[in-house]
Amino acid sequence: MAVERMDHVGVIVEDLQAARAFFEELGLRAVGEATVDEAWAGRVTGLPGQRVELVMLQTPDGHSQLEVSRFLTPVDEAGPEAAPSNRLGIRHLAFVVSDLRGTLERLARLGFEPVGTVEDYRGIYLLCYVRGPEGIIVELAEQTGDPTGMLG
CATH class of the missing domain: 3.10.180.10 (2,3-Dihydroxybiphenyl 1,2-Dioxygenase, domain 1)
Incomplete structure (x- = not known):
């Protein structure tokens, strides 16, 4: 079985509106917004009781999407780290x-x-x-x- 397509990339932020403004300035457009707090979502992510606000942004060509999310609960206490460009992982x-x-x-x-x-x-x-x-x-x-x- 092979991958059919890449659907989206998810990015977690603390300030959802600022992130949305940044990506909209690049030319992406919002195609949906939601608050997700159902039990199934916590089972998928391994974070029971999660409550998440998100916006889906689409590229102008319609082929790619970016899911920008803010976790209301649980909150990431460590916060974002401005890692250098060579840090291992998705960069x-x-x-x-x-x-x-x-x-x-x-x-x-x-x-x-x-x-x-x-x-x-x-x-x-x-x-x-x-x-x-x-x-x-x-x-x-x-x-x-x-x-x-x-x-x-």
Whole structure:
């Protein structure tokens, strides 16, 4: 049995509205909101008694979704850690944007700055990492050339 498709990526945040504003500024759009507190959800996550607020955001092409959630209970006492880009585990989300520099300007107005610098990858992409809400690293890429064989 093979994977049919990737459905979504889930991100947990403390400030749901700030995270939503960040991702909407990137061009994602909300396609649903919910509060989930049914017993089945706690059994799935291993967190009995959980209560979660979430928003589903979809990319403009309609192919990918991002689930941004805030746990009302139980609360993560450790809080977010702004880990470096090489920390083991899931480290970043990547989005293709049409205007990298314009996107960075809009995000800067919201208080989000690049992790490093904007760089040209082999004449194919302009790339940049931005530290988004709660330390989430977001890679932004503006396609400037033909990506065929870029990893070869």
